[in-house]
Amino acid sequence: RARSGAVLIDRNGIIVNGVLLEGAKVGDRLQRPEIDRVLGPTPKPAVLPVAPGVTTAVPTTAFAFPLTNAAGQPIGAYVSETDVSPDSAFSSILKELRSGKTGQYIFVDDRGIVAGSSDPHLQATPVRPLGLSAHEKPGFRRTDSYVIAVDDLPTIGWTAIFRQRASEFEGGLTGPLRSALLLLAVAAVLGGGLMFFLLLRRLRAAREEQRRLAEINAVREEFMSIVSHELRTPVTGLLGFLQTTLDHWDSMSDDDRRAALTRASTNARRLHALTRDVLDTASIESGELTYVFEDVDINAEVASAATAAQDLQPTRPISVSTPDDHAWARADPERVQQILTNLLDNAAKNSAPETPVDIVVSVAGREVQVAVTDRGAGIPREEISRVFDKFVRGRATDTRGTGLGLYICKRIVDAHGGRIWATSEPGGTTLTFALPVVPAPTEPPPAAEPVGTPSE
Numbered sequence: 001r002a003r004s005g006a007v008l009i010d011r012n013g014i015i016v017n018g019v020l021l022e023g024a025k026v027g028d029r030l031q032r033p034e035i036d037r038v039l040g041p042t043p044k045p046a047v048l049p050v051a052p053g054v055t056t057a058v059p060t061t062a063f064a065f066p067l068t069n070a071a072g073q074p075i076g077a078y079v080s081e082t083d084v085s086p087d088s089a090f091s092s093i094l095k096e097l098r099s100g101k102t103g104q105y106i107f108v109d110d111r112g113i114v115a116g117s118s119d120p121h122l123q124a125t126p127v128r129p130l131g132l133s134a135h136e137k138p139g140f141r142r143t144d145s146y147v148i149a150v151d152d153l154p155t156i157g158w159t160a161i162f163r164q165r166a167s168e169f170e171g172g173l174t175g176p177l178r179s180a181l182l183l184l185a186v187a188a189v190l191g192g193g194l195m196f197f198l199l200l201r202r203l204r205a206a207r208e209e210q211r212r213l214a215e216i217n218a219v220r221e222e223f224m225s226i227v228s229h230e231l232r233t234p235v236t237g238l239l240g241f242l243q244t245t246l247d248h249w250d251s252m253s254d255d256d257r258r259a260a261l262t263r264a265s266t267n268a269r270r271l272h273a274l275t276r277d278v279l280d281t282a283s284i285e286s287g288e289l290t291y292v293f294e295d296v297d298i299n300a301e302v303a304s305a306a307t308a309a310q311d312l313q314p315t316r317p318i319s320v321s322t323p324d325d326h327a328w329a330r331a332d333p334e335r336v337q338q339i340l341t342n343l344l345d346n347a348a349k350n351s352a353p354e355t356p357v358d359i360v361v362s363v364a365g366r367e368v369q370v371a372v373t374d375r376g377a378g379i380p381r382e383e384i385s386r387v388f389d390k391f392v393r394g395r396a397t398d399t400r401g402t403g404l405g406l407y408i409c410k411r412i413v414d415a416h417g418g419r420i421w422a423t424s425e426p427g428g429t430t431l432t433f434a435l436p437v438v439p440a441p442t443e444p445p446p447a448a449e450p451v452g453t454p455s456e
Helices: 089-096 166-170 174-188 194-247 252-286 298-314 332-347 381-386 405-415
Strands: 004-011 016-017 046-052 060-070 072-082 104-108 116-118 139-142 146-153 158-165 290-297 318-321 326-333 357-362 367-373 421-426 428-438 447-453
Touching: 072 174, 072 290, 146 421, 166 298, 194 367, 290 332, 290 367, 298 326, 298 332, 298 357, 298 367, 318 421, 326 428, 332 367, 332 405, 332 428, 381 421, 405 421, 405 428
Parallel strands: 318 357
Antiparallel strands: 004 016, 004 072, 046 060, 060 072, 104 116, 104 158, 139 146, 146 158, 290 326, 290 447, 357 367, 367 428, 421 428
């Protein structure tokens, strides 16, 4: 037997088309409560009460959508009927409603016993212990904790109750949208539209997905703009310095040649770092970034990274503080260098060239901690939780970069079983990462073993 169907009616409610039950025919008037308000002077869509249908013999709810001419006058309506009998649509409704967090449908028979519910634990239990009466009056009400809507289903002799925690039902919605959804919810249940709540839920989910995709697209577009700019800058500089050097080689002094080649080398390093960040991000996302773990002296790695940073920033004071004892971790030394390079690069981008950067290594409990502190403007409190997200760049200063460096740091630290965090205040930011400590080796370390990160 049919579970759903649709008919087309004219402005007088006369059926002009549709697949109908035996006994119903084109030319009959559609006998559905409240259909006249859909065809009134100000036609609006409506959810019609549960009643026998003309396209299916079982109890149905109907959704009526007015059809208007160019002047906005009603010329008819499209009426979609959907089965709400307990042996078919109820089961699918309940199945979908189980995906909710706190929303519950409860169907109560004439004895006050739960005949069906989106919570299977309530099946066949009395409704009174739930704070509901055996014969709830149709309507809408609120308690301190719940939004509750009730309607009679006279065709099958049940009472339909929907309740949801007010905090979840309204959470995260703007005022106008929240009010509209509440009104629609009331109209839906009081009109017998059990399926309409599902449509609302799907609409809200679709809007949320649309918002999420719009954010992703915006981030991607911003990223492509950033990458194209960041690529163009070092490439232009590299080619410019090299071409100038080639064109004027004979007339340039040794100092001028060295200066030009040094600038070209700096731009080449920027280009290499950018390319590495993009490729490493792709490898991380696909789970293909590999690690070669061995026992690593973190003090030595920090000293090496600080020396390299000092060579690139000769005017910036860089201080290093390490514990008297060696601080060892089981790690990939190349990736540790990558973390340190990215943290030092981040400090350089976010502070004036003459201000100091401090690196402090310490052993705390079972962790080796490395903290890199700059003397920049600091990170606004509302942004601190996002500094390790992909494509995020500081908004307090005009920092360059792709917004991938700190994201890569976090993913590498995570792969080592460590942690990374940021603390900030006006006048400086500290980025700290911690790796599990291991005893200093007393004999040559074991051969390195390549491993990869698990696919996500």
